[in-house]
Structures are given as C-alpha cells and as structure tokens.
Amino acid sequence: MSDSHPIIPGSGITGASDAYNIEGRETPETRPLIPLGQRYYAEEKPRMGFFTDTTVCIGCKACEVACKEWNNVPDVIGELTGQSYDNTSSLGANTWRHVAFIEQRKPIKMQQEAGLMTPGSEEDGEFRWLMSSDVCKHCTEAPCLDVCPTGSLFRTEFGTVVVQEDICNGCGYCVPACPFGVLDRRQEDGRVWKCTLCYDRQKDGLEPACAQACPTDSIQFGPLDELREKANGRLEMLHEAGVDDARLYGANEEEYGMGAFFLLLDDPEVYGLPPDPEVVTRKFKSLWGAAAVAAGALVAGVAAAFAGGAR
C-alpha cells in the first residue's frame, strides 16, 4: 500500500479492476445505470450527501488524512505555502478533501459575548479564523457528468457523482467544466480523480471516511433532505445568537443544487468557492443555436464564393 506508483494495484492501461470495481462485485455492465436527465434513484434509496458546518471546523485536517488513507490517494509532499495552515492549497486529483484556513481581523460574535476570547492586545481580540473542509459538491446537475464523453462519470444509486477509473481515458473535459475546480488529471496516471463520497463504503452501509474521522461533526453525512433540515435549524440558531454572517451555500435546489453543501461565515469566494455557480452545460439552445447559425453562415459563404463564377 505504501508504494504510490501503480496507485491502485492491478489498474493498468488495459482497464483492469480498481478500487470501486472490486473483483467479483462490479463491472461497468452491472453498475446501476441512471438515464440522462434523471437525477437519482428517488424510489429506491434516498439521495445521500454531506453537510459541512464550517462554524465548528477546528482545522485538524483529520478528514484530509482519513480520505487519503481510505481511498489510497497518493500523498504529495509539497512546500509550506505560508498561507496560514493551508499547505494543500486546493482540491485536485490527489486532494479530495481540502481544509481552507482564512485569517481575518474580525471578532467572532459568540465568543466575544460569552467572554471566550483570550485576553490580549486589542489586535488579538479582533481576530478570527475561518476554517472549512471543501469537497466535491456532487451536483444535482453536474457539469462534469454532462460533458464526460465516455460515460466514465456516472450518477450512483446514492445520487452521487463518481468517476469509473477503468473507463476514464483522460480526455480532461470535466476539468474546466466543473464550476468548483474539483477534478484534475493525475500527471503520472493520465486519468482524472475526485471524491467518490466513499462509494465503496456507502455500499457497505458505512459513512464516508472523512465524516467518520471528523471529531467535531463539522462534516455530517446522511440523506440529503435530513441534512438540509438540520442545516436550516443550525442556521436559525446561529442567526438568533447574532451570528449574522452565517449563510448556507448550495442548500437551495432552486439555485444550484449540491449534494455536498456548506454553512459558511463569509462570502463563498473568501473560501475559494464561486459566488454564483451555474450549470453551464444545460444551455443547449444558446450553445448549439449559435453553432447552427455559424454553420448556416458557412454554407452561405461557400455559395457566395461561387456566385461570382465557377472558376
């Protein structure tokens, strides 16, 4: 397991089995097939997801570690960035959970009122630390899944979005399609990798590794509708306590539905999240309409070239 080179033993260019295709259990043919446009198996299983409550995140990175351990994600020893405690920088092929650290000159209201601030200089009192564990959003209408030309990305029976590594040919289309910069291609491997919401664990009725490892329950796993209810309750509680900064991100299906959503204490972009993500891939009319017009112009151009004579 320590040798990170052939990342998953047995996975090769020939398309042999991988972590989510444990021998004897699943092949592309036996995997659940969800028709395009259908979001999840509402009838069979509830849609599962993450609620990441950043207000109780303590920045311990247990989620990052647990994720790597369970999913056998290669470790990349990078450099110290000097950007607070964040040395993983962003989500990517080898980082499926990423803890962001933001240092701000702003008091935390509840702590201040309860007298929990450590006494110190004036400046110290004006300091707060925002920490948030980011992850793939397992979008309701996932652009990555829409654009994938091989069908490697698929919607599981839990409503999550997973890459089938035995099918991915590394075309890279999903990388710029994702509005959150989640997916990336692994250089030495040629395929894209991302959070699977621990598909294999879920199949065995276990919660994802990160959620289990989280000591403060900042990461909560469960049926999405229950999580949303919980999150709304938590938000109300925070607002009553005077934490006006608190807001939910990705909890509203009307805006941009996410299977993994967040409770944040500042604008999304402060955490590196897009403030108004959109499902770019569902604009068929404006995308293909423009191409049809251009194709028509091309025909007209060729015809016009012959209008002045055949030679």
Add this chain to the structure above:
Amino acid sequence: MSDGRREPQPQISMTQQGGSLDGRGEVRPVPEEQVRSYYGRPVLKEPVWTWEIPWYFFTGGLAGASAPLALAADLAGNERLARSARFGALGGAMVSPVLLISDLGRPGRFFNMLRVIKPTSPMSLGTWVLSAFSGAAGLAATTDVLGIFPHARRFFEGVATLLGLPLATYTAVLVADTSVPVWHEARGELPLVFASGAAASAGACAAIFTPIEDAAPARRLAIGGAVAEIGATELMKHRLGKFLAEPYEKEAAGRYEKLATALSGAGAAVMTLAGRKSRAATVAGGAMILAGAAFERWSVFKAGFQSARDPKYTVFSQRERLHSRHRAEDEG
C-alpha cells in the same frame, strides 16, 4: 513559516475604490479592488489540454469547411478545385484524430469514446462526427483518385458536407460548454469565429493547391473568411465587454490575437491584389491566412487558460450576475 513568524495576512483586499466599468454610466468599484478570493487562488481548474487541441481546432475547421467547398466546386463543374478541396478535407480528417488521441491522458483507451453517444457532451458528439466525416471524406477522395463511381463520389461529398458543417463549428461549442468565463460567455460568437476561420483555411488551402485560373472561388472564400474572422473576433470581444475581453488581449492570447489579425488581414490583402495574377502571391497570401486562422484558435485557447487562472474573472462576473439578479428582483 520556518522563521516562526506568522502574521495574519489580509489576503482579501477590501479597499473599495471608485471606478467606472464598461462606461455604462454606473460607478462601480474596479474589479481588482472589489474581488475577494482565497489567497488569489483560482476558483476553477485550468484545462489540462495541451498543444494538440488548438491545432485540432484548426485542422478540424480546415477539413470541415473543405467538404462544402469540394461539393460546391463539383456541382459547379470546377473539377480541379473540387479535387484540391477534397484533399484538404481528407488531410484535415487524417491529422485530426491523431492530435485528439495524443492529447488523451490514456491514448490507448481512445475507444472508450465510442462506447456511448452522449447528446450532453459536445466531445462525444464531435468524436462521432469526426469519425464519420473521416470515412466520408476518405471515400470521396479515393473514388476521385481511382476515377470510379462518380455518383457515389458525389454522395460521399454530400455526406461529408453535412458532417463538415458541425465539424467546423462544434469545437467552439465544446469550449463554450465549460465553466471557463471567457469561453462560456462567448458562446454566442465563438462558433462564428471558428466557422469563419474554417472558411478562410479551406479557401486558402484549396487556392494554394489549385492553378490560379481555376481557383477564383477558393480565393474569394479565403478572403471573405479572413475578413469575417477578424470581424467575428471583434464582435465577440465587444459582446464580452471590457472586463471579460481582457484575457483575449493580454499575455500569450493577446499576442496570438494580434498576429492572427495581422496575418489574416495581410493575407487577404495579398490575395485580393495579386492572387488573380500570380500563383506565388496566392501561395504567400494563403499561407498567411492559414497562419492567421491557426493563431486565432491559439488565442482563444490561451485566453481560456488565462481567465481560469485568475479568480477575478470567475468571481467578478458571477458577482455582477448576482447584483443584476437582485436588482431585477427588487424592481419586479
């Protein structure tokens, strides 16, 4: 952090300075000052595509637009021009798959592209279109060389034309169908840029390989395409607005775009002035137009990377969208 000193960095610039945007009369903070981000890190991932892709945009366009040119010349009875265009289509169709496959992270798994037909994925549709086009263009050229089945040849030309039109334009949809702001927001104009570049390339290529007395329609297509390409690019930047057009004007994308405009313009001028009289001038002008079309694709390609790299393009355009949505909600 090795020096043991850690200062809370105000990584977010909250200073708001007045400035005007777009000349829309509204005074809004200038983007750089207003945009907040996480240590200036990109929100999106830069594409992983390499040099093959912009060249494929070029060869695919050349092939795609050569097919209708071949059919039109054939129907008009200009056999020499038709043959040049047929070979343009075939050449482009032969190079394109090689470029596409070599860009894959796992080239050996190219055939996984053919396990599905996925209407939501322009790349899936494009792969099928290119595969079928290659067959049709190949058959058209083969029947021509062997001098057999003249009726079948025209049929293959017709098929190649029907597939060539999407082939010359779908690559614009492919890049527009991503979260990269300067691609997605240009979705209305990018296909026009690509289609006119394709027309220019097909015309130029056919004109180069056809004796001048038979090449007039190809020259006209090359000149018209080159001029349209310059116009479509300007239109695209205009529609994007000052802020989002910026990546097209900076760094590599900006340099390529200037080269593209200069080369296409000069090539069109040379071809207009001397193409009728001199084969050498046609070759020179055609080469410039081809280079211009290639540089234009490179410019679009690079601009996407540049805009993905800088969070301000993502964050600011989304903030603007939120603003206008909220304004509309307040009013209505």
